[in-house]
Each structure stands twice: as structure tokens, then as C-alpha cells.
Amino acid sequence: MSSSSVAGIDIRDLRIEYPDRDRPAIDGLTESIAVGETVVVTGPSGCGKSTLCRAIGGFIPEMIPARVGGEITVGGASAWETDSSRIAQRVGYIQQDPDAQICTLRVEREVAFGPENLCLPLDEVNARVDESLAAVGIDHLRRRETTDLSGGEKQRLAIASILAMRPRILLLDEPTANLDPDGAKTLFDLLVQLRETRGMTLVVVEHRIRPLLGMGPRVLVLDRGRLVHRHPRERLDPRDMGLRTDARESRAAGPTGARLLSIEGLTFGYDAPLFRDLTLDLRRGEILGVIGPNGGGKTTLLRLIAGLAEPDAGRVDGPGGDSVGFVFQHPHHQIFERTVTAELAVDGPERRPGEFDRRLAEGRLSGLGGAPPLSLSLGEQRRLTLLTALRRGPDLLLLDEPFIGQDRRNVDWIVAQIRAQCARGGGVILVSHDVPLVGALAHRILYLGEVPSFGPPTDVFSELRAAGRDAFLPGFWGTDG
Amino acid sequence: MSVRPAMEAGLRGATPLANLALLGGLVGVVLASPSLVVRSAALGSVLLLAAWSGVPVGSFLRSLRFVLVFAAVLFIAQALSIREGAPLSGGIIRITDLGVLSGAGMALRFLVILSSSFLFVHVVDPDRLAATLIRCGVSYRYGYLLILSLRFVPFFQRELKVVREAQRVRGLRTSVRSLKGIRRAIRYTFVPVLVSGLMRVDSISLSMKGRCFGLYRRRTAPRPERLRSADGIALGSVALLAALAVLAARGGWT
Numbered sequence: 001m002s003s004s005s006v007a008g009i010d011i012r013d014l015r016i017e018y019p020d021r022d023r024p025a026i027d028g029l030t031e032s033i034a035v036g037e038t039v040v041v042t043g044p045s046g047c048g049k050s051t052l053c054r055a056i057g058g059f060i061p062e063m064i065p066a067r068v069g070g071e072i073t074v075g076g077a078s079a080w081e082t083d084s085s086r087i088a089q090r091v092g093y094i095q096q097d098p099d100a101q102i103c104t105l106r107v108e109r110e111v112a113f114g115p116e117n118l119c120l121p122l123d124e125v126n127a128r129v130d131e132s133l134a135a136v137g138i139d140h141l142r143r144r145e146t147t148d149l150s151g152g153e154k155q156r157l158a159i160a161s162i163l164a165m166r167p168r169i170l171l172l173d174e175p176t177a178n179l180d181p182d183g184a185k186t187l188f189d190l191l192v193q194l195r196e197t198r199g200m201t202l203v204v205v206e207h208r209i210r211p212l213l214g215m216g217p218r219v220l221v222l223d224r225g226r227l228v229h230r231h232p233r234e235r236l237d238p239r240d241m242g243l244r245t246d247a248r249e250s251r252a253a254g255p256t257g258a259r260l261l262s263i264e265g266l267t268f269g270y271d272a273p274l275f276r277d278l279t280l281d282l283r284r285g286e287i288l289g290v291i292g293p294n295g296g297g298k299t300t301l302l303r304l305i306a307g308l309a310e311p312d313a314g315r316v317d318g319p320g321g322d323s324v325g326f327v328f329q330h331p332h333h334q335i336f337e338r339t340v341t342a343e344l345a346v347d348g349p350e351r352r353p354g355e356f357d358r359r360l361a362e363g364r365l366s367g368l369g370g371a372p373p374l375s376l377s378l379g380e381q382r383r384l385t386l387l388t389a390l391r392r393g394p395d396l397l398l399l400d401e402p403f404i405g406q407d408r409r410n411v412d413w414i415v416a417q418i419r420a421q422c423a424r425g426g427g428v429i430l431v432s433h434d435v436p437l438v439g440a441l442a443h444r445i446l447y448l449g450e451v452p453s454f455g456p457p458t459d460v461f462s463e464l465r466a467a468g469r470d471a472f473l474p475g476f477w478g479t480d481g
Numbered sequence: 482m483s484v485r486p487a488m489e490a491g492l493r494g495a496t497p498l499a500n501l502a503l504l505g506g507l508v509g510v511v512l513a514s515p516s517l518v519v520r521s522a523a524l525g526s527v528l529l530l531a532a533w534s535g536v537p538v539g540s541f542l543r544s545l546r547f548v549l550v551f552a553a554v555l556f557i558a559q560a561l562s563i564r565e566g567a568p569l570s571g572g573i574i575r576i577t578d579l580g581v582l583s584g585a586g587m588a589l590r591f592l593v594i595l596s597s598s599f600l601f602v603h604v605v606d607p608d609r610l611a612a613t614l615i616r617c618g619v620s621y622r623y624g625y626l627l628i629l630s631l632r633f634v635p636f637f638q639r640e641l642k643v644v645r646e647a648q649r650v651r652g653l654r655t656s657v658r659s660l661k662g663i664r665r666a667i668r669y670t671f672v673p674v675l676v677s678g679l680m681r682v683d684s685i686s687l688s689m690k691g692r693c694f695g696l697y698r699r700r701t702a703p704r705p706e707r708l709r710s711a712d713g714i715a716l717g718s719v720a721l722l723a724a725l726a727v728l729a730a731r732g733g734w735t
Binding site for chain 2: 100374
């Protein structure tokens with residue numbers, strides 16, 4: 001074992017099996033991560049990326065029951081034999097949803113939480129709070145309530161609260177999943193800065209790896225718990241790794257002429273206006289992509305179109321009731337029944353014998369008709385919610401961030417459903433932070449930001465380019481705009 | 482556009498201990514003193530202190546809607562059920578002065594206890610309260626139990642709203658008029674919200690453990706808070722009401 005790996009992470013023949021699963025989450029993984037190294041772990045949903053992070057952090061099997069084999073050593077200490085709180089002094093673990101890891105109600109209390117648990121003197125605690133808030137650039141938010149922060153601010157707070165523990169290793173589990181492109185870009189810049197100023201070891205689980213390539217990472221590709229590719233930093237191309245769908249092939253035929261939805265002078269806000277005097281329309285066969293910063297009103301626009309909220313001014317003329325299918329961001333919000341088949345039956349009994357089986361086969365859910373929907377993987381749940389929305393044969397399909405946490409196969413399947421919806425003469429409104437995919441799929445794009453912009457993708461991207469919003473251009477994330 | 486009160490406005494600037502003393506004092510006074518004057522003064526103090534603390538009176542009363550309705554029910558029930566005393570009305574419905582006074586006293590007591598508790602929740606920062614309790618010797622695990630419980634309140638409100646919208650989108654109707662309807666409502670509402678809650682608990686547990694929560698028996702307590710003028714006003718209010726209660730007892734005030 002090299003001296004560098006002694007202080008880093010050593011994984012030998014790692015095997016992790018969760019109870020009641022038919023295959024191991026990690027199956028015979030061997031890898032060493034040296035001090036100061038940046039490693040990106042990627043691969044399809046359910047490939048074991050998050051399990052790997054949690055094992056390195058010492059949470060498995062201490063907090064998450066699983067049968068474990070092989071060995072993980074972190075800084076020379078065995079992860080199996082060391083309490084996770086002890087490992088936490090070397091390894092900081094940042095989860096996917098920053099909101100779900102905030103324990104207190106004020107920013108500075110949140111950052112002080114870890115050092116206070118270490119029983120450090122009060123002056124030392126305060127010094128670490130100051131230093132960590134400054135490191136992530138949210139010093140000005142220290143007195144704010146944590147519930148008032150934006151998604152990007154919460155992510156920075158989560159990082160600051162981990163930095164205050166002064167770990168040598170940072171594990172980030174899909175840290176950009178809930179961030180808008182600007183927030184994701186800022187986070188990647190922050191990671192570069194942390195590595196350069198603190199020499200931290202970074203292990204980043206990510207689907208969107210192109211912006212990280214500038215850090216010269218080693219890329220590990222997992223599939224079904226096994227390491228299938230190990231890409232050294234000199235040979236990196238996301239297309240070679242099979243990580244991106246080629247959405248250009250997926251562009252639907254295009255609008256057929258008849259107007260499906262018309263929005264005129266739409267104004268809506270809570271404490272402050274989210275958008276004012278918004279006017280747009282959608283034609284049959286058309287895909288409208290909606291992009292923009294977190295909190296810009298994208299989900300609210302979908303709610304207004306679905307009739308779940310009333311506008312302050314203006315009007316929405318379009319299909320309603322059963323003619324609208326709305327797929328929410330988190331699948332579990334839309335799952336109500338005990339079995340997958342019963343879930344499909346919520347929207348009416350089988351119209352002809354074998355209909356449910358056929359639909360489940362279409363959604364790659366064959367054989368799961370009797371399974372509890374909430375026991376399915378995130379990708380399977382997403383496919384189920386899209387199947388239930390499509391079963392009603394909606395004219396208008398509203399999709400809110402359908403690609404979050406989805407691997408290439410699932411993304412391809414969702415894209416195919418979008419194309420089919422357009423081919424049937426329906427319309428689709430697609431809200432997503434995946435700018436390259438939206439840019440390639442949508443016939444027109446609505447950018448909901450400080451200055452809204454609406455039009456063909458090339459026009460909208462030209463405006464965003466002129467406004468210096470690089471993170472909202474497809475080229476930033478991996479395809480030319 | 483709504484305006485949020487400043488963090489230090491009114492009782493918000495007082496220490497949690499002073500606010501706790503105010504709450505205890507108000508409750509103690511209305512339980513100990515039978516005088517309507519004292520109970521009315523206590524209720525007036527709560528409303529004044531709420532306004533001073535930047536809690537809009539309208540929204541404060543709105544949050545007390547259920548309490549106000551229940552207080553009215555208490556008043557009517559007492560007024561109708563007590564037969565002793567001089568009659569104020571004849572006929573089938575007999576209302577006496579003693580019934581009205583008893584009803585008013587009970588309704589006022591109920592209103593003061595509940596409204597002062599609401600005010601306490603409005604003005605006390607749970608983080609500061611937990612820190613104060615920990616400094617007073619309460620185990621920090623219980624202190625954080627309080628903070629986490631409060632952290633989950635807005636989360637559950639938000640989740641409930643999303644799940645109800647999901648039901649509307651799917652065309653699901655839930656009714657609580659029959660046993661079957663209640664079972665359906667529980668399954669369609671409670672289960673998705675519970676799933677969200679459990680997922681959130683898992684994440685927060687990892688987050689706390691990942692920052693060494695529970696590693697040692699004690700943890701660093703934040704610096705004690707300095708006393709301010711707001712503390713004087715909170716404690717002074719309690720002292721004034723206590724003095725008024727003593728005067729009422731000596732003077733035999735109603």
C-alpha cells in the first residue's frame with residue numbers, strides 16, 4: 001500500500017448486499033484514491049454510486065443495514081470497524097438534496113453544528129463558522145433562516161457545514177441534481193477552488209461530468225455494482241463512456257398547426273411577482289422547453305396551466321381535466337396504491353384484456369405488476385408515473401424535471417414517450433435543468449429568469465449568450481448550442 | 482408584498498428564558514386569579530405584545546380562529562348550563578348573570594393560555610430556545626428533538642399541499658364521510674406524506690451522524706445571551722399582571 005493511499009481511500013474487493021435485493025449493490029470493487037485526487041464516479045441509476053459514497057463515509061452497515069465484504073480503509077482506518085462519527089472527522093459527505101440534510105433553523109447555527117458536536121472551544125467554533133461561510137461565499141447569509149435560502153444557497157450551506165469539520169476528503173453525491181445550471185456552475189467552480197486552496201480529495205458522483213473535466217479527474221464508471229470503465233484523466237470523452245443520450249436524433253417532427261394552449265398576459269407571484277404579462281402558445285405536436293434559474297417560476301407555470309393555481313392576472317386557455325397529464329418532479333408524490341397494477345387502475349379499469357401487461361412491458365416494468373410501487377427504483381417509479389399520466393391519453397403532457405436522477409436508458413425511454421406524444425398530435429411542456437437535452441428536443445424554449453425569453457432554441461440561446469448566461473447554453477454542458 | 486418583522490423586534494429580541502417566564506407568568510396569573518378584569522388585562526397584554534413584536538394582529542387572530550370559535554362555544558355552554566344567579570332572560574332558555582360571568586371567565590382563561598402559547602411560538606427562535614435549555618442542563622439530544630420537530634412542520638405542510646395537488650391531477654376524490662372514504666383518504670394522503678417524511682428522516686440522520694452528533698455526552702454550548710430592554714418589558718408585564726391579581730384579590734374585584 002503506498003503512503004499516499006494510506007492517507008486516502010483504499011477499497012479492496014468490496015461487496016455490499018442490501019437485504020431483500022436480488023443482486024449486490026457493489027460487487028467486487030477494488031480501487032485506490034490518493035490524497036488530493038479528484039475522482040468522478042458515474043454510471044446508470046442503481047449502479048451503486050451512492051452506496052459507494054455511504055460505505056466510504058462509514059454509514060454502511062452502521063446506519064444502513066447491509067451485508068458487507070472486502071475492505072475499505074479511509075486514512076488508514078477500516079470503515080467497518082470505525083464509528084461513522086470518527087470517520088466524519090476525515091470524510092465529509094454531502095447528499096443529493098441539500099434541503100434534506102439541514103438540521104437547524106439558522107445558517108450560522110447550521111455551520112456551527114458539527115464543531116459544537118466535537119466539543120471544540122467556543123472561539124474555535126466561531127472561527128470555523130467564519131472561515132467556512134467565507135470559503136463558500138455565503139458570509140452575508142449567516143443570520144438568515146435556512147428555510148429562506150434558494151437551492152444553490154442551501155447547497156453551499158451544506159458544503160460550509162461540512163468544511164467546518166475540516167475533513168480531508170469530500171464525498172459529493174450528485175450535488176448538482178437539484179441545482180439550476182448557474183448554481184451547478186458555481187458549485188463546480190467552488191470545488192476547483194477547494195481542491196486548489198485546501199488540497200482536498202474529492203469524490204464526486206455525477207451524471208453531468210463535462211464541467212468537471214477541467215479539474216482533470218479520474219472517472220470511474222460503475223454498472224450493476226461493478227467497475228466497468230476506469231478512465232484516466234488524459235482520455236476523457238463523455239460520449240465514449242456512453243453517458244449522454246444523443247438527443248438530436250430525438251427531435252420530434254414538429255408542430256402540426258392547430259393551437260393547443262394559449263397563455264396571455266399571465267402574471268403570478270407570491271411575495272414578489274414570479275412573472276409578469278407572460279404570453280405564449282403551444283401547438284399540437286410541439287415541445288416547449290422551459291429552462292431558468294431555481295425559484296424562477298417554472299413549476300408554478302405548470303401548476304397554473306394544470307389549473308392547480310389561479311393567476312393574479314391574465315388567462316390560460318387550453319385543455320383541462322383528463323386532457324392534461326402532469327408528471328411531478330418526485331415520483332413518490334404521485335404514487336397512491338399498493339401494487340403497480342392497482343396504480344394503473346386508478347385511472348380506470350383495463351380497457352381490453354392484457355392492457356396493463358402491455359403497458360408495463362412498454363415501460364420496462366414487466367413482471368412488476370404485483371410489486372408495491374414504492375419498492376421500485378427511482379427510475380422505475382418515474383416510468384410508472386409517466387405511464388399513468390399517458391394512460392389517460394392527454395392532449396397536453398406537463399413534465400417537471402423528469403430527467404433528475406435518471407440514467408441514459410431511462411432518459412432515452414422518457415424522450416421516446418415525449419416524441420410519441422407529439423406524434424399523436426399532443427403537446428408537451430418540458431421543464432428541465434438539462435439544457436442540452438431541452439435544446440435538442442424542444443421546438444421552442446421559454447427561459448424564465450430575470451428577463452424572460454421565448455422563441456426557437458437558437459434565438460433564445462443567442463439572447464442568453466449575449467447576456468453572459470453561459471451555464472444556460474448547451475455547449476457548457478456537453479453539446480454545441 | 483408581505484413585510485417580515487425584524488429579527489429583534491419586540492419580544493423577538495428578548496431571551497428565550499424571559500419569554501418562557503412571560504408565558505409561565507400569564508398562564509399562572511389567569512389560573513390563579515378568578516377576576517375578569519385581570520384575565521381581560523392579560524389578554525390585552527398578549528395582543529399588545531404581539532403587535533409590538535411585529536406579529537400582524539390580523540394574521541395573529543386568523544391563526545387563533547379555531548381557539549376563538551372554541552372559546553365562544555365554552556362561553557355559550559357555560560352561560561346556558563349554569564342556573565344559579567339573577568336571571569338575565571326568561572322563557573325556555575334561562576341565562577343568569579352568574580352563568581355569563583362564569584362563561585366569560587372560562588373563555589378568557591382559555592384564550593389567554595392559548596394566545597400566549599401562540600405568541601411564544603411566533604417570537605421565540607427554536608434554535609435559541611434549545612441552546613438556552615441545553616445551558617440550563619437539559620440534554621442536548623432533547624434540545625435538538627425540539628428543533629427538528631419544528632424543522633419538519635413547514636416540510637409536512639409543503640408535502641401535504643403537493644400530494645393534494647397530485648390527487649387532483651389524477652382526478653382522485655377523497656371524502657371522510659364513510660369508513661371506506663376515510664381509509665382511502667388515509668392511504669392516498671397519509672402514505673405519500675409519510676414516505677416523504679421517512680426519506681427526510683433518513684437523510685437528516687445521516688447528516689447529523691456525519692457531523693458527529695452524539696459522539697460525546699456534552700457539546701459546546703453557544704455563548705449565553707445578554708439581557709436587553711425587551712427582557713425587562715417581558716418580565717415587567719408579568720410583574721404588573723401579578724400585582725393587578727393581588728389587588729383584585731384584596732379588593733374582591735369581579
